Amino acid sequence: MTPQIFSEIATLIHDAERILFITGAGISADSGLPTYRGIGGLYDDVHTEEGIPIEVALSGDMLRQQPELTWKYLLQVERACRGAGYNLAHRLIALLEQIKPQSWVLTQNIDGFHRAAGSRQLIEIHGKVGELLCAKCHFEMAVPDYRHIESVPICPRCHNVMRPNVVLFGEMLPEQAVAELHREMVRGFDLVFSIGTSSVFPYIAQPVFEARQWNAKVVEINPGFTEVSGFVHYQLPMRALDAMQGIWQALGYPLPQDDASR
Known part of the structure; x- marks a missing residue:
């Protein structure tokens, strides 16, 4: 140039x-961080180890049906972001x-x-990974990172599943x-x-x-x-x-x- x-x-x-x-x-x-058109820039048209497209694993529907599966890959997204700057x-x-x-x-x-x-x-x-929210009671909390989240986080108010404040596939x-x-x-x-x-x-x-x-x-x-x-x-x-x-x-x-x- x-x-x-x-x-x-x-x-x-x-x-x-x-x-x-x-x-x-x-x-x-x-x-x-790798480039990709989807969430977090981490995947390149791949299937998960469960054999489903990453777009399905990281979708709003999957979060409602199998939150533990979606959170498994959300944790990977956040870990990659945390390791960079x-x-x-x-x-x-x-x-x-x-x-x-x-x-x-x-x-x-x-x-x-x-x-x-x-x-x-x-x-x-x-959205951004540094905020969690409850879709049921709308409780929100800021988190510096996910290092202390090992599985699906639960809302301290209504005990519903919490999620990051990001747009998942299909939302x-x-x-x-x-x-x-x-x-x-x-x-x-x-x-x-x-x-x-x-x-x-x-x-x-x-x-x-x-x-x-x-x-x-x-x-x-x-x-x-x-x-x-x-x-x-x-x-x-x-x-x-x-x-x-x-x-x-x-x-x-x-x-x-x-x-x-x-």
């Missing part, structure tokens, strides 16, 4: 007031939010890395996150980044398609071509960390000293 491209994108950032960063599993690949790409996005305070992050990821890196105007459209998106996304989409954006996502979900691709109505430029950062590649102004065939570092340096800022993965 030529310095000229980074310079042009840096100019777009400089001129923009509202920037939307859409991120998927690819941004966390540099933290050590945010990387420089997450941190640079958070710093750009500070420079451009009307900017937002829309992420598919449940790993919590954006929040840990400092992002605050953040829509975690698929609806959380109403609050959808409403928040809609509110910001109505306001529009000057610049849209699509980073490390295949954009197969309509609600992830929609901001890219609507960018024309906002007269906004779109930058895609992804090693391969995706559902939205034909609609963007810049397609950077790179890993998120390398691309964000190049853009940041083109802006003329020094790299942060706390850029190690957490």
Whole structure:
């Protein structure tokens, strides 16, 4: 990728007031998490040792029918997230939010890395593993990790099965996150980044398609071509960390000293 491209994108950032960063599993690949279109970025179209697709094991229906099976794989998802941390790409996005305070992050990821890196105007459209809730009495609790959970956690109030506050396969998106996304989409954006996502979900691709109505430029950062590649102004065939570092340096800022993965 030529310095000229980074310079042009840096100019777009400089001129923009509202920037939307859409991120998927690819941004966390540099933290050590595998990429995948589904939950947590941990599986690649595989069957579980029980012989069923991972999408079935990690579905809302299976959680209701066999919670111990779903929790077996939820624990694996959380363990992988716990063993990694945010990387420089997450941190640079958070710093750009500070420079451009009307900017937002829309992420598919449940790993919590954006929040840990400092992002605050953040829509975690698929939820986050760090919260447990009871579907029956709506009791909620924050947990630092799952290291003390060995099987199915039980609600301390009503003794029903608890679950992580994430969107499992076959479930609806959380109403609050959808409403928040809609509110910001109505306001529009000057610049849209699509980073490390295949954009197969309509609600992830929609901001890219609507960018024309906002007269906004779109930058895609992804090693391969995706559902939205034909609609963007810049397609950077790179890993998120390398691309964000190049853009940041083109802006003329020094790299942060706390850029190690957490």
